[in-house]
Amino acid sequence: MKMDFSLNLAQEQKLIMTQQMQLSVKLLQMSSYDLQEYIENEFQENPILEMDYENKKEYETQDKINYKELVKYLEFDNYGSQSYKNYDEHEEVSPFNFIANEKSLKEYLYEQVSELNESNYIKTLCEYTIESLDSKGYLSLPSEYIAKELKIDIDVFEKVLKIIQNFEPDGIGARSLKECLKIQMRKKHMLDDNMCKIIDNHLEDLSENRYQNIAKSLNITVKEAQICGDSIKTLEPKPSSGFFTGEEVKYVSPDAYIRKVDGKYIIEMNENLIPRLSINSLYKNILNDEKDKVATEFVKDKINSAIFLIKSIEQRKSTVYRVIEKIIELQYDYFEFGKEYLKPMTLREIAESLNMHESTISRAIKDKYIYTNKGTIKIKDLFITGVYSLNQGEDISVFNIKREIKRLIEEEDKKKPISDQIICEKLSENGMNISRRTVAKYREELQIKSSNKRKRF
Incomplete structure (x- = not known):
């Protein structure tokens, strides 16, 4: 057998994600709680970072760091256009602060x-x-x-x-x-x-x-x-039901508030979820010290990390804001009239309208919540599939199909419950063309028993 060695040149394209790109993706899909933990860890490791939860209004009177001046010392210049705004939000007192200890x-x-x-x-x-x-x-x-x-x-x-x-x-x-x-x-x-x-x-x-x-x-x-x-x-098979088990209930904090002002829905991002980050101005003098090269390089590296973290958090907030804004536009009837007006909506639909990738939208809505006049809801719950209706000429949401199945069962003769096949036929008459197997699936999701188990004597 002949063995030899040779060198060959081959041209190929690869997508390589830098550490900074990976960080941006990681931060985008984090819940607000996970993001808080991540920022806390970064604060412990990076002496350049400053973090403030409470004294947000002091930023109006104290000297601000000129980020454009800082970045000129660094080896990159793509942060100069980043704007850092100060927000004056009225802190809301949670009613959960006044809940007494539950009895076990x-x-x-x-x-x-x-x-x-x-x-x-x-x-x-x-x-x-x-x-x-x-x-x-x-x-x-x-x-x-x-x-x-x-x-x-x-x-x-x-x-x-x-x-x-x-x-x-x-x-x-x-x-x-x-x-x-x-x-x-x-x-x-x-x-x-x-x-x-x-x-x-x-x-x-x-x-x-x-x-x-x-x-x-x-x-x-x-x-x-x-x-x-x-x-x-009517009996309770689990006597302990309803009593405090010792496990703490984690209350959800919304990432944004949806408020109706003058007939329009306004998005107000929850600025109290994460601390306000800034860069310690004391380290600015070290950048001007040309004698200590090691210290200068260390500070540059830490400032690089700090500014990219701040930029990524701002980018995360901007992406979530844009996604919520588009959702309000597509689901306007839902915010106006309630859940029965929820329309079929997919990740692809949002992604194409915002010129983003579906994976970006998926990460942006993961474990994110919004506060509306309907209560605090998970953004992901607004994405539902639909079935095309010949009668109406548009997609009908699964929620409305389930509601129709529930209505048909509630109105049935309890002595002669209707079968899944009959439900399927009645839905088809209303333009909801789904199979009997799909009817059975939705009925089980509604925790409704089959016809032979619903029969009353």
Whole structure:
């Protein structure tokens, strides 16, 4: 086999992203919370950067750094045209600052223990048992195990458990779903033989609305089985539901406010999300010191990073602003009249109108929120697909199709629920041409059961 070496020249095109380009892309897709963290880290690493959250109005009176003067010392000159504006925004006080601490389930149960007319010994056993409850409010450990651990008789523990099961919320301290449901029915004085048998043997039939099976097994009418089933379905399978679990709820801060002024929608970017960045003027003198070359190069490098960070943040804000502005233009009816007027809108449509790439639009709306007269909404939720309507000559949003499916089901004869095929045919009559499989998909997304499970007797 012959082996040799040779040199060949080949010409090819490649797109190479510089570190600065990668940073711009990274900052654009960050949520406001992630951006805050990133800026905090940069502030720790770059002594040139100055950061201010509160004293924003002082920028009007203090000496400002001449960025154009600074950049002439650097090896690049493409930042001179960048403008840095000062904003005078009135700080809004969040109502969440006045929310009291939420009460956990265990705290609620401890309060009920303190009100018991029992000995301290029994109260201590109750508190220990409360600590053994899981996140759903169930006692998942075997009674024998806890009694052995406490070195008490099983009868004593059963007495303690019975006390806890009489506490609120109903169903607390149950050892299984069946026991949880029975406790709740007993407190409502509705636990009879039929209810017990349904809970013990027919929960799966109940979940599938197979009332014929239940009626046949209990020797009762289908209607009677359905009445029992309706009562059981009102119960809470998770007693801890609604109580504070210990996990902090993160409240969303909008990236922009959409306000209607004189008949027009105005975009007001939320300037309080991130600190105002500037460059420490003390380092300006080092640039003029020609003796210490190392210090000068260090400062140049840090100023380079700082100015590019400030520029990237401004560019991020500008891109998000332009995207929101275009969304308001395309979804004007939504902001005026509500969700039912939401039109189909895609990333490509926005990208083409703004002369940007789809990936840029996708990054610009990722984890971004806006405050509107409809509440705080995720920008991404405004991008929905549609189905072309022959009757109307335009696309109909999936939201409106789902709303029509929901309306048809709400108006159906509950004794003879309409099938997905009939829904499909009725939608086609209104110009909504979708398949039966798509109807089933949308119905499931609406958490509506199939026709055989919706039937009432």
